[in-house]
Amino acid sequence: MIGASLAEQSTRDGFxxxxxxxxxxxxxxxxxxxxxxxxxxxxxxxxQRVPLASLDGWQIxxxxxxxxxxxxxxxxxxxxxxxxxxxxxRGWDQPIINQKEIGVLGIITRLIGGVRHFLMxxxxxxxxxxxxxxxxxxxxxxxxxxxxxxxxxxxYLEYFVSPGxxxxxxxxxxxxxxxxxxxxxxxxxxxxxxxxxxxxxxFCWLTLGQIKRLLECDNIVNMDVRTILACLPLVDSxxxxxxxxxxxxxxxxxxxxxxxxxxxxxxxxxxxxRRAALHTTTELLHWLTGLRVRYTLDLAPQPLDALRGWTMxxxxxxxxxxxxxxxxGVDVDAPGREVAHWQQVLLEHGGFGLNGFVMKRVNxxxxxxxxxxxxxxxxxxxxxxSTVSRSNADVYFGKxxxxxxxxxxxxxxxxxxxxxxxxxxxxxRFFHYQNRYTLLExxxxxxxxxxxxxxxxxxxxxxxFVRHGYFxxxxxxxxxxLDLSAREDSHGAV
Amino acid sequence: MIGASLAEQSTRDGFxxxxxxxxxxxxxxxxxxxxxxxxxxxxxxxxQRVPLASLDGWQIxxxxxxxxxxxxxxxxxxxxxxxxxxxxxRGWDQPIINQKEIGVLGIITRLIGGVRHFLMxxxxxxxxxxxxxxxxxxxxxxxxxxxxxxxxxxxYLEYFVSPGxxxxxxxxxxxxxxxxxxxxxxxxxxxxxxxxxxxxxxFCWLTLGQIKRLLECDNIVNMDVRTILACLPLVDSxxxxxxxxxxxxxxxxxxxxxxxxxxxxxxxxxxxxRRAALHTTTELLHWLTGLRVRYTLDLAPQPLDALRGWTMxxxxxxxxxxxxxxxxGVDVDAPGREVAHWQQVLLEHGGFGLNGFVMKRVNxxxxxxxxxxxxxxxxxxxxxxSTVSRSNADVYFGKxxxxxxxxxxxxxxxxxxxxxxxxxxxxxRFFHYQNRYTLLExxxxxxxxxxxxxxxxxxxxxxxFVRHGYFxxxxxxxxxxLDLSAREDSHGAV
Numbered sequence: 009m010i011g012a013s014l015a016e017q018s019t020r021d022g023f024x025x026x027x028x029x030x031x032x033x034x035x036x037x038x039x040x041x042x043x044x045x046x047x048x049x050x051x052x053x054x055x056q057r058v059p060l061a062s063l064d065g066w067q068i069x070x071x072x073x074x075x076x077x078x079x080x081x082x083x084x085x086x087x088x089x090x091x092x093x094x095x096x097x098r099g100w101d102q103p104i105i106n107q108k109e110i111g112v113l114g115i116i117t118r119l120i121g122g123v124r125h126f127l128m129x130x131x132x133x134x135x136x137x138x139x140x141x142x143x144x145x146x147x148x149x150x151x152x153x154x155x156x157x158x159x160x161x162x163x164y165l166e167y168f169v170s171p172g173x174x175x176x177x178x179x180x181x182x183x184x185x186x187x188x189x190x191x192x193x194x195x196x197x198x199x200x201x202x203x204x205x206x207x208x209x210x211f212c213w214l215t216l217g218q219i220k221r222l223l224e225c226d227n228i229v230n231m232d233v234r235t236i237l238a239c240l241p242l243v244d245s246x247x248x249x250x251x252x253x254x255x256x257x258x259x260x261x262x263x264x265x266x267x268x269x270x271x272x273x274x275x276x277x278x279x280x281x282r283r284a285a286l287h288t289t290t291e292l293l294h295w296l297t298g299l300r301v302r303y304t305l306d307l308a309p310q311p312l313d314a315l316r317g318w319t320m321x322x323x324x325x326x327x328x329x330x331x332x333x334x335x336x337g338v339d340v341d342a343p344g345r346e347v348a349h350w351q352q353v354l355l356e357h358g359g360f361g362l363n364g365f366v367m368k369r370v371n372x373x374x375x376x377x378x379x380x381x382x383x384x385x386x387x388x389x390x391x392x393x394s395t396v397s398r399s400n401a402d403v404y405f406g407k408x409x410x411x412x413x414x415x416x417x418x419x420x421x422x423x424x425x426x427x428x429x430x431x432x433x434x435x436x437r438f439f440h441y442q443n444r445y446t447l448l449e450x451x452x453x454x455x456x457x458x459x460x461x462x463x464x465x466x467x468x469x470x471x472x473f474v475r476h477g478y479f480x481x482x483x484x485x486x487x488x489x490l491d492l493s494a495r496e497d498s499h500g501a502v
Numbered sequence: 503m504i505g506a507s508l509a510e511q512s513t514r515d516g517f518x519x520x521x522x523x524x525x526x527x528x529x530x531x532x533x534x535x536x537x538x539x540x541x542x543x544x545x546x547x548x549x550q551r552v553p554l555a556s557l558d559g560w561q562i563x564x565x566x567x568x569x570x571x572x573x574x575x576x577x578x579x580x581x582x583x584x585x586x587x588x589x590x591x592r593g594w595d596q597p598i599i600n601q602k603e604i605g606v607l608g609i610i611t612r613l614i615g616g617v618r619h620f621l622m623x624x625x626x627x628x629x630x631x632x633x634x635x636x637x638x639x640x641x642x643x644x645x646x647x648x649x650x651x652x653x654x655x656x657x658y659l660e661y662f663v664s665p666g667x668x669x670x671x672x673x674x675x676x677x678x679x680x681x682x683x684x685x686x687x688x689x690x691x692x693x694x695x696x697x698x699x700x701x702x703x704x705f706c707w708l709t710l711g712q713i714k715r716l717l718e719c720d721n722i723v724n725m726d727v728r729t730i731l732a733c734l735p736l737v738d739s740x741x742x743x744x745x746x747x748x749x750x751x752x753x754x755x756x757x758x759x760x761x762x763x764x765x766x767x768x769x770x771x772x773x774x775x776r777r778a779a780l781h782t783t784t785e786l787l788h789w790l791t792g793l794r795v796r797y798t799l800d801l802a803p804q805p806l807d808a809l810r811g812w813t814m815x816x817x818x819x820x821x822x823x824x825x826x827x828x829x830x831g832v833d834v835d836a837p838g839r840e841v842a843h844w845q846q847v848l849l850e851h852g853g854f855g856l857n858g859f860v861m862k863r864v865n866x867x868x869x870x871x872x873x874x875x876x877x878x879x880x881x882x883x884x885x886x887x888s889t890v891s892r893s894n895a896d897v898y899f900g901k902x903x904x905x906x907x908x909x910x911x912x913x914x915x916x917x918x919x920x921x922x923x924x925x926x927x928x929x930x931r932f933f934h935y936q937n938r939y940t941l942l943e944x945x946x947x948x949x950x951x952x953x954x955x956x957x958x959x960x961x962x963x964x965x966x967f968v969r970h971g972y973f974x975x976x977x978x979x980x981x982x983x984l985d986l987s988a989r990e991d992s993h994g995a996v
Contacts, residue, residue, distance in 0.1 A: 110794075110795050176784070176788040177784065178784070179784075179788035179791045179792070180787060180791060181791055181794060181795070241784075289969075290670070290671065290672070290673075290735075291670070293673060293674060293969070294670040297673045297674060297675055297689060298673070300604075300675060301604050301675070301689050
């Protein structure tokens with residue numbers, strides 16, 4: 009064996025120890041909730057519907073007709089006609105968000121008492137369900153840097169944009185919802201500092217274990233935290249190439265503050281074991297390349313008021329079925345924000361979506377059933393995602409046109425459920441966009457055939473694909489809910 | 503240590519043994535040259551210039567004006583205006599090839615007498631320097647599948663497109679020249695068969711070592727072979743995570759048919775050593791993400807007859823400086839081909855380009871100085887490439903506007919040169935497009951500062967980035983010339 013053991017490695021980089029530590033020195037969870045409630049009260053925001061046609065600062069014009077900010081900045085809502093030869097539905101029209109610029113989603117991390125902590129922010133957005141959500145240290149659009157809306161500078165932004173201010177642990181371009189955004193990507197970053205940074209009231213330090221506890225609650229941890237945490241290398245395969253059963257035991261005994269067992273142990277085995285994978289990476293790339301070559305997707309611009317199946321009024325743009333989403337306008341009063349009043353466009357979502365992974369032990373090691381997803385706003389024709397991801401999931405349960413594997417998530421046996429919570433998507437663009445996030449571990453004897461669109465992968469393979477930008481935000485954000493600190497009795501422990 | 507040694511691994515997958523085997527059982531090299539000359543005689547092709555305006559099957563029209571095949575298939579030549587805030591030249595106009603469809607470049611491989619062989623083809627293209635070149639088993643555009651030009655089916659194509667006909671060892675989408683093609687990608691494949699396949703006169707079996715010998719000659723191995731071979735995992739890091747010095751010795755003693763030493767040994771160390779890298783993969787991704795976020799590139803369509811700096815006549819489109827390339831028409835007579843006569847567009851290149859890698863031992867292990875390249879037709883804003891890549895290199899040697907590191911390649915000391923040959927680019931699109939391919943290993947005491955555009959990487963890191971599509975064709979095709987079978991006396995051995 010070469011160099012450090014897995015246990016030593018995990019101590020050195022601190023990620024794994026942080027993941028296993030539910031109680032950090034930053035804030036105990038009861039204190040967290042007091043602080044969070046205080047922030048909810050301190051950051052009031054009043055959001056009211058305004059007709060699209062009378063939205064201050066926005067205009068509906070152009071050829072083809074679209075809805076855009078008068079400054080040419082922020083984003084626009086455009087119509088597209090989609091034609092594809094893949095999947096059950098071969099063509100549709102829809103509005104889509106066009107936001108070309110790349111923003112920064114960043115978290116500052118620091119060792120406190122030998123345990124890695126993350127600097128989190130309580131932040132309110134107009135589309136949030138219940139006021140403030142736990143947000144990254146920084147959420148900055150390029151408009152923030154260039155000060156389009158004339159507000160004060162964002163605190164901590166310099167740690168992410170000024171070279172040398174912090175050590176970079178994660179820096180990846182990752183895509184956002186390809187069903188809602190046209191090729192939108194953000195820069196996902198985690199940077200490390202040695203010393204304390206000035207701590208504003210709206211910020212607090214939490215361990216990874218604490219954040220995972222909070223992910224068990226509905227709608228507390230925002231979308232941007234999830235996408236960043238999904239990029240975090242729990243076991244860095246560059247620095248630490250492999251581990252076997254014996255080292256797993258080491259890990260529990262030496263690095264972890266609590267024994268790892270149950271599902272968390274299955275996750276760790278799936279991260280470190282490199283020989284039990286059902287498919288080699290070569291086979292997985294062959295599968296994905298085949299899909300990317302075999303199918304086509306064509307987008308054509310369409311006027312926003314002439315989308316088939318959609319109706320545009322002075323108030324909103326909505327689907328005639330009542331499903332999917334509506335484009336609405338809101339007036340926002342936010343005394344605590346950089347800019348205290350504005351009006352903007354949001355995509356409103358009724359009902360609940362489902363974002364679910366099916367997992368199962370294959371060759372004795374936990375595998376994830378990964379789906380190749382084609383969405384009109386994808387950067388690549390096919391990207392990897394969770395087993396099922398569908399808005400208005402309840403409409404499809406048990407129906408002949410239900411997406412593959414959806415029905416496994418309809419009232420599954422309790423002993424299959426490894427994670428189940430409602431999470432909401434970015435409140436700066438989406439109004440009440442809620443998805444039920446569910447992780448199911450099926451018994452080994454349940455047979456699942458892999459259709460053309462799905463392949464089993466170990467967590468190690470998944471993590472490597474995430475790093476190189478293959479995974480979509482639905483897949484990444486569900487992976488962020490995987491919890492190495494979960495214990496048999498964890499639900500009663502907080 | 504777990505599982506098989508590097509030596510056993512290399513025997514099992516056969517790549518390394520093939521790389522180390524200059525004489526296979528397929529064809530000895532003297533026999534190869536006899537066969538190759540016979541093929542040159544058997545596949546005559548007559549290529550004559552024809553004015554663009556009178557090219558059969560092609561038309562110049564549309565808004566903006568472009569040159570395209572009347573069928574709407576094959577490819578078109580379009581004008582673009584490029585504006586960027588990166589690099590010394592911030593804007594220019596140029597013609598570019600628009601060919602949306604993805605083709606297959608594929609090689610069949612098979613163990614013969616325990617040594618892996620590759621099924622190569624002698625194939626003539628109108629833009630080739632000297633008739634036939636050594637080509638992959640299959641070079642098929644989507645037009646080939648769908649039979650646009652009405653020719654006979656390609657032999658062996660079914661091994662690449664029919665599931666189950668062969669085991670897939672490599673299957674990756676890889677880009678082509680971003681300075682000449684608009685977002686063109688091809689599917690690069692290597693597939694394995696167990697039994698013999700019927701052997702047409704135009705085909706022969708060669709080991710990797712033999713192909714590397716042929717790459718020491720000018721203009722014999724075509725571009726498509728190089729791009730495929732660059733994707734070949736010499737040491738599969740999935741299956742075989744690491745090796746140390748001792749195992750390297752093992753390798754020479756047990757798997758290799760000849761001892762590995764000199765530069766080949768340096769290459770192997772750079773492939774298997776995972777701890778001596780100057781930068782971690784995290785640091786390299788941070789560097790690349792920073793570039794992709796910091797700079798912009800905008801393309802706008804321009805009429806082909808109104809490109810600044812270019813002149814369009816009935817004959818051709820050419821740059822006023824005489825540099826870069828010209829768009830020309832040719833008439834082709836090829837009795838041995840599927841279609842015996844046609845006319846087509848080619849990009850004609852005068853002079854020589856340079857494609858060079860600077861290498862150096864850093865931390866005791868060979869590193870490659872990799873450049874982040876922005877070309878207008880890139881799929882990603884920045885892709886990775888060789889240290890220097892420039893057409894008309896001789897014009898720039900010693901000039902103030904020479905690209906960074908170019909002058910290192912101007913009459914370098916002989917003891918630095920690890921590879922030096924003239925290779926030509928795809929003769930189906932380019933007429934006499936020759937580049938001098940050079941690998942230089944600088945002494946350890948030569949100091950090289952990394953500019954914003956360049957980073958040192960080990961061969962292991964390079965290979966991993968190639969696999970996930972980060973490397974451009976200039977970088978990949980030069981990497982394909984790296985030769986594990988090279989020995990001190992190799993130049994006299996053939």
